[in-house]
Amino acid sequence: MRKGDRYFDNYAYANAVKHYSKAYDKMNNEKAERSLAISYMKMSSPEISGSYFSKVVNRSSPAAIDYLNYAKVLMETGKYEEAIPWIEKYLAFNENDLLAQLLLASCKSVDERYIDTTLFELTPVPTDDFSNSFGTVTYKNGTVFTADKEVFSGNRKSQWTGKSYLNLYYMEKGENGNWLPPSALKGDINGSFHDGPATFSKDGKTVYFTRSNYYKNKRITNDENICNLKIFKASLVDGKWKNLEEYPFNSDDYSVGHPTLSEDGKTLYFVSDMPGGIGGTDLYKSELKNGKWSAPENLGETINTRGNEMFPYIHCDGSLYFSSDSHNSMGGLDVFITYFTGEEWATPENLNYPLNSSKDDFSFSLNEDNITGFVSSSRTQADKIYAFTKKPPTFNLYGFTRKKGTQIPVSNVTIKITEATSGNVIEMQSDEEGKFSLQLEPESEYLLLCTKEGCFTRTDNISTLGKKYSEDFYADFEVEEIIIDKPIVLENIYYDFDKWDIRPDAAKELDHLVKLLQDNPQIEIELSSHTDSRGADNYNLVLSDRRANSAVSYLISKGISKKRVSSKGYGETQLVNQCSNKTPCSEEEHQANRRTEFKVTKINK
Structure with a gap:
């Protein structure tokens, strides 16, 4: 032990372990065990060091630093989950140790280091x-x-x-x-x-x-x-x-x-x-x-x-x-x-x-x-x-075309993908399973145009600008047939009681309609508002008309031509269920009647 200590104190770890090993074989004591653990750690042999530290920390009187050193060699052998409790034990004695806190955070976030293994x-x-x-x-x-x-x-x-x-x-x-x-x-x-x-x-x-x-x-x-x-x-x-x-x-x-x-x-x-x-x-x-x-x-x-x-x-x-x-x-x-x-x-x-x-x-x-x-x-x-x-990161686009509101695939949908800078256009068709795919270039922006004869056109934007890691992009296109005068309910359009102002949550939903109109410049629509049967009939008619006008004004403020949109308030004249005047109904049934809809009134060439 004295010879080992002398070499250890002079940083001669290669010589120290020879003498500590002999002492440990004879004495099996904690001092020799700990000295071997530290020596092998200094010599960048974490596997051997860990085998000794595992015994040191389970003896009766380990030092707090032993917990941290054991965690370090566990991390070097990829045993991050095992290292966490030993760092936490060390922090129980040294809660303000910033280095230990960093190591603990590293163990808990190590999966982030494998975000892209192809680079x-x-x-x-x-x-x-x-x-x-x-x-x-x-x-x-x-x-x-x-x-x-x-x-x-x-x-x-x-x-x-x-x-x-x-x-x-x-x-x-x-x-x-x-x-x-x-x-x-x-x-x-x-x-x-x-x-x-x-x-x-x-x-x-x-x-x-x-x-x-x-x-x-x-x-x-x-x-x-x-x-x-x-x-x-x-x-x-x-x-x-x-x-x-x-x-x-x-x-x-x-x-x-x-x-x-x-x-x-x-x-x-x-x-x-x-x-x-x-x-x-x-x-x-x-x-x-x-x-x-x-x-x-x-x-x-x-x-x-x-x-x-x-x-x-x-x-x-x-x-x-x-x-x-x-x-x-x-x-x-x-x-x-x-x-x-x-x-x-x-x-x-x-x-x-x-x-x-x-x-x-x-x-x-x-x-x-x-x-x-x-x-x-x-x-x-x-x-x-x-x-x-x-290696540059790789980017893949995976698309799916399906019947609106279902997972039923729609084949032979035309997808035009335009790269913004070059203007190059790639055109493809969705297959029998409604799928299409394309490998994208780094530092590029793309416009996706999804069309099918007689259906609403849908668009999407995808960008790989500034992305350092490989990524897969997914485009989900709902295919919906355009039917003249068929009402389509706009979900989640709500108004405050006795009000017709467009609330922020309603604006988000109306933005989807704005995009639909931008994607389909050939259509004209009527936007309508409906109330439930509660309240005076004339009052409901006026309130719904104001709400419809307010929604149309919002569309126009977003750049939609006023020639393409009209408004109509139907009050309680087009109930979707039996909840007419004096008919007892639940709140959910009344809610079904309080709706905002649009319908295509004309398709221009």
Whole structure:
């Protein structure tokens, strides 16, 4: 246990687990169990970590943080439902913990991350010679990435992971399209400890990269025995990276790393845990003014959380991509996108599955074509590089033509679909089942015109403008024959007692009639109003006439020609049931007589 503690306190988790495992096999005590759980969590082995945490939280005296850590590794293994009660147990002790609240919200909304699984197509990049590989950026005719390897006896290794220290490598494709063997970057860029990830100037002659804090093969640590990260700059001289310079805001007391450079080379974005931040690690930017980098500026609480924001990438269009283990993450790190509106950063948006997973997904980079790029992920138990292709969302229209008021299909209905911008028209017929379908284009607007000889024409509008996710649209057309002087009841047209003003709820129903008249410009109608038998006959006649006039005035106010509509109040002269004067009837029976109708009086050519 003492040896394990010594390695653990020095962040040498790979060595710590060897000794803790021996102690646990002999002692089976809670301290060894908990130390193993944390060590494996630090080494990004959530399955093993979870197996130990499951025992820790069920012992007699777990710490509240154990509940939260157990929930985190459960999320990383996709067990969101199981994670929820453990986060809630933690919040019972720390109800104001914003990070835990974010994680709880993420677990409860994880289904939203699968809203459209077709938008990215991922392909593993073969880096079999490496244990972990990530941080891929386009450079010259290929890519530069960061990776470590298995360590053999006598070679230097990272005590945290048990692997080699990270180095930067270049790789490009051959004539057959296959990736060629990678080679380490030459010059002074790959040193004795960690190097990478990196970002390059547009001309490819300057690199900014992350490096462990060391001098002449000796690590430099702070008071907590942490070897922090720094950002260095190097220049390409005769094919080798030379003239190393430190970023002026490096520190022995905190880390700065994961640089990404704007296209014009004047803004550097990076991650740091410097004092005054919002969470564990935050995103910052620094601007090059008169040859000097300005003091780091925190990107603010819209982007940075109480958790960890890392691996920023600024695209040439100004979009900022980064990874976070908070916001609405699926577990571990997820990739998010935001952009600067001119006044503030937009709310980050999760790029969802399959780009993101329950494991760590990070080091996103996008090529200038805005379609292809790279992302790194630990979804296969180690950090691996994936090439991706962005796919446009797909939109499908499914239509159904049916007899009005029924589900009886009507075939051979003509549907004309016009794309607004181009004016292109697609015409089709509903089949024997009354169905029709069409694949729609992104960023388009469509007008649907449904016609059948002797029937009312119906229209609908469908838009895919601004829609980011695939979606199916459904058009339901009722087919109704036009019969001269056949009354058609307008449902839900109500008036206040002794009033004839058009109420807001009645206006909504009259809007349907407005649309019918707009879709069928060849028809003229009479709009009529009816009352029940209660009240004086003459009074009911006057009231119904005023109501009919009021409805017609509403249609005219919506652009319908007054030549096409007439009004008539019938009072109680056309009852639809037996409820005449002095006949006892229920309220429902009287309601049937209080109605508004229209009928087609003429069909013009």
